[in-house]
Amino acid sequence: MIQIRPIAFARVTISSSRTGPARTGEIHRVTGETDVHIALDLDGTGRCQVATGVPFLDHMLHQLASHGLLDLEITARGDTHIDDHHTNEDVGIALGQALAQALADRRGIRRFGHFLAPLDEALVQVALDCSGRPHLSYDLAIPAQRIGTYDTELVREFFVAVANNAGLTLHIRQLAGVNSHHIVEACFKAFSRALNQAVEIDPRRGGAVPSSKGVLERAGAGGNPAVGD
């Protein structure tokens, strides 16, 4: 008779990142076009207070907090009497800057994340690397020009701003989708889940920078922002 011995697992203490330094970012960015304040906590629980003056963007930022498990406060006042372009872009810029600040030198994180999010008929895949090197590949084909009052061209602009300012290598691929609201929301959900994976502290990393080079260059530190297709 084969005796099955129970496998003895070493007792491990998974240290919550709450016990480490706070991973928060706060940006107040004022231009002639917008005034954006963002505070975020990477180790949050999904608490969200956002008011950008762009209702559909608010709806998407709620996805980010909820599925990214970020605590997120955003207030924006912008020249939305012209259109939503500047406010959308500047929220993306400030969000990217707040993420970069919270990630600091990116020690201890998992670094990579990917997620495939279905929303009814829509299916969107996001793969990202908190590499410090900005890049966006984006292929959403959104059939409607507007969702509510939101111009769907602005989805790409938002992710350009986030990738450039957070130092993310970001690939967004649409595998299926007919309804514009579903496609964009699946994209934000996939991005949020992928980001949540990537910024999570890996206890086995021991606080080291997750790169064989030992350094992940921060966005805006002399890199050349690049945006692909």
Ligand SMILES: [Mn+2]
């Ligand atoms: Mn929705």
